[in-house]
Amino acid sequence: MSYGKKRSGIEQYGKVAAESEVAYASPHRLVQMLMEGALDKIATAKGCIERKDLEGKSRHITWAMSIVNGLRSSLDMESGGEIAANLDDLYTYISRRLVDASVQNDPQPLAESIDLLLEIKGAWDAMPEDVRQMRGSKLSADQAAT
Numbered sequence: 001m002s003y004g005k006k007r008s009g010i011e012q013y014g015k016v017a018a019e020s021e022v023a024y025a026s027p028h029r030l031v032q033m034l035m036e037g038a039l040d041k042i043a044t045a046k047g048c049i050e051r052k053d054l055e056g057k058s059r060h061i062t063w064a065m066s067i068v069n070g071l072r073s074s075l076d077m078e079s080g081g082e083i084a085a086n087l088d089d090l091y092t093y094i095s096r097r098l099v100d101a102s103v104q105n106d107p108q109p110l111a112e113s114i115d116l117l118l119e120i121k122g123a124w125d126a127m128p129e130d131v132r133q134m135r136g137s138k139l140s141a142d143q144a145a146t
Contacts, residue, residue, distance in 0.1 A: 028132040035121040038067040046110040
């Protein structure tokens with residue numbers, strides 16, 4: 001078996017495993033998965049820039065931007081209050097930095113984006129279990145902060 005076929009099998013397994021997790025994940029876990037995906041794509045794009053792989057850089061930055069936009073669109077601006085507004089601003093800033101990295105072929109804005117997402121994810125991961133278990137498709141940021 002060639003390396004390409006092994007790689008394809010591993011990718012298929014990973015895709016099925018991710019789809020299975022999504023099917024049973026809580027809204028809280030889905031947001032965690034989106035953040036993990038964005039972090040992964042940004043780190044991969046950073047490596048692509050360092051290797052001068054422009055096609056890979058573009059593909060992974062585009063994918064990361066899509067995920068960040070998904071996170072942004074999941075914010076409940078009505079009941080989320082100041083926290084949701086701040087996250088909206090942060091996600092907008094991260095999107096701009098991803099564009100900067102792509103246009104300038106500069107890994108520094110990607111490193112900054114990773115740092116910001118890690119801070120957001122750290123707060124999300126630290127959310128108390130009783131808040132994580134709340135039902136509903138959208139968890140308001142105000143509820144998460146209490």
